[in-house]
Amino acid sequence: MSKYLLIPLLFISTFDFGPELFQKATSQDTRIDSTFFYKSINVSKAYKIIKENINNSKFVILDVRKPDDFRKEHIANAINIDFKSDNFSSKLDSLDKSKTYLINCYGGFRSKSTMGMMEKKGFAKLYNMKGGIIKWRAKKLPLVTY
Numbered sequence: 001m002s003k004y005l006l007i008p009l010l011f012i013s014t015f016d017f018g019p020e021l022f023q024k025a026t027s028q029d030t031r032i033d034s035t036f037f038y039k040s041i042n043v044s045k046a047y048k049i050i051k052e053n054i055n056n057s058k059f060v061i062l063d064v065r066k067p068d069d070f071r072k073e074h075i076a077n078a079i080n081i082d083f084k085s086d087n088f089s090s091k092l093d094s095l096d097k098s099k100t101y102l103i104n105c106y107g108g109f110r111s112k113s114t115m116g117m118m119e120k121k122g123f124a125k126l127y128n129m130k131g132g133i134i135k136w137r138a139k140k141l142p143l144v145t146y
Contacts, residue, residue, distance in 0.1 A: 038119050040112065040128040043135045046102055049127065050075065053100070060095070062103045064088075064110050065133070073133070073143045075104065083110040092118060100125035107132045 041049070053059035054077075061078035063070050070080040081091045083105065092114075095101070101123065103111040108130045115128040129136070137143065 036124050038115060038126045038128075040115075040130050042130055043139050043141060046104070046127065046129040046136075047139075047141050049102060056100075058099045060099050060101050062095075062101050062114070064103060064105045064114050069106065071146055073137075073145045075133075075136070076142065076144050078104070083114060089117065092121060095123075097121070097123045100127070102127040102129060104129040104136070105132045107134050 049059075050061065061075050063074050063078040063080045064083040065074075065080070066082055066084065067080055070078075074080070081088060085091070101118065103114050103118075103126065105111040105114075108128070111128045111132060112130075115126045118126055131138075133143075
C-alpha cells in the first residue's frame with residue numbers, strides 16, 4: 001500500500017465521527033426547546049392561528065404600523081404599537097413575555113424587525129406575518145375598518 005494512502009486512513013481512524021458527536025454539535029447549535037419559537041408565516045397560516053386562538057388570553061396580535069394606518073384598518077382584536085415611535089423599545093418591554101405574539105405591519109419588514117427585537121428581549125413565542133396587511137388584504141381576509 002502506498003504511503004500516500006496510509007496517511008488519510010490514519011487521520012480518519014484517529015477521530016471518532018460517530019452519530020453521537022453529530023447530535024451533540026447540532027443540539028448545541030440549534031434551539032430545540034419547544035417553549036421557544038420564532039417563525040415567519042404566511043397570511044393564510046396567520047389567519048388559521050388567529051381563528052384557533054380567538055378566546056385565548058395568552059395570544060396577542062401586535063400591529064406595529066402607524067396609529068393612523070391602524071385606525072383605518074386592522075385585524076380584529078389587534079393592539080397597536082408604532083414601530084417608528086421614540087419609545088417603541090420601552091413599550092415592547094412592558095408586554096408580557098410569556099404570551100404568544102403574532103406581529104404584523106404593512107408589508108412585513110417592520111414586523112420581522114420587531115420579531116428580532118422581541119427575541120433579544122426574551123419573548124418566548126413569536127410569529128411574524130410575512131407580507132403584512134398588503135397580503136392579508138389581497139387574500140380578502142377580514143379587517144376591522146373605520
